[in-house]
Amino acid sequence: MKHLPDILTPCEVAMVISLTRQLRYQVCFLTLYSMGLRLGEAISLQIGDIDAGRMQVHIRDAKGGKDRLVPLPQRTLLALRYYWRTHRHPHWLFPGKDNQPDSLMDRGGLQKAMKQVILECNIHKAISPHSLRHSYATHLLEQGLDLRSVQTLLGHHSLNTTARYTRLTDITRKNTCEAINQLTNGLALRWECGL
Template sequence: MNHQEQERFSRLYEKHLKTLKLQGKAQKTIEAYARAVRRVSSYFDCCPDNLSPENLQDYFADLIETHSWSTIKIDRNGLQHFWKFVLKKEWEWVEIVKPPKVHTLPDILTPDEIQMIISATRTDRYRVFLLTTYSMGLRLGETLALEVGDIDAKYQRVHIRQGKGNKDRIVPLPDLTLMVLRTFWITHRHPKLLFPNPNGSPETIRQATGPMDRGGVQQAMKAIVAQCGIKKKSQFTPSATVLPPISWNRA
């Protein structure tokens, strides 16, 4: 896009981010809806404010070929927000794209599969991360966000903050998980984070401002699952029931 269009897009994009924040959207939602606007702008190489319904139909027809319906739905919602709250235009989404309603059950790992994955993990921080995630039925982002102050060792419980739907909850803390977390924390002694960014010297890690990289955890998980020969897709689906005791043998 030319310089004038780029400036117009930047103004509208910043307004898009502002309206999302003012509506109290979760950070992941903000990122997804922002990505939707960037993607359609990149596709047409122009500011998307003058795109017609026909343009958007062509765009989504191509997007369906390379992305899941889940992504299509998120992008549709992101663009709908952009049209309604930024451009102040009507959004006839039914006529543009309508993802099918599909009700599927997630793949739940069995206790034996979880034990296999943890045993096959050779990097300590990932082993501790996976044990923590599965033993307490957490989501990936919830484990990454854990802080020292969230652990109540006396009553063996953990305060999960801003989980799905931006809701807090309390979950039981198994004996083994508490022991392993204590041992792992001693290796970095970060004053706040349980899983700080591990890059750099010990002093750098103690001063890290953020947790381990989400993408790095996901890639490590995929590699371990492939190594174990597990074909299920939803490896980070929280367990629906309390797991039986998991053995912990240091790699």
């Protein structure tokens, strides 16, 4: 049996990102959420992957060895530029602390930073950096984006993988409740009829 992941509400996402103390983690969390990236996809972003002219990011060699293009939100572009000026690494947007040519930001450090901020925000859910990707997909569906578009953005091979997010949306739950109520509202029950 597959368990449904915990997701953050949009307000919780905003709180987590804004209360993350270290700039590098804050910008990485914003990048994960605003583009629906996997952790490895985000930390391996290179300067050349950002196409500011077309406002998109080239995700290279993602899961399954596939590339994809994802939209780049203006706010994320500004944050990435600001953060890059703090380290000016010639290749990586998220280099390791030592700023060495092949050193990437530490996954463990990101996960630890997420645990810390979740604790400080008093959020009682099982949340990791990957939860930002789950939240992104769920929030897009709640805003009315179609399932096929979300599949493309996430780089899922199967639509079934993306479809699991429909079980997490408030809209799906609301629509389900409305449909069930519609089914039962027309029923004449004995006690209502005075029989």
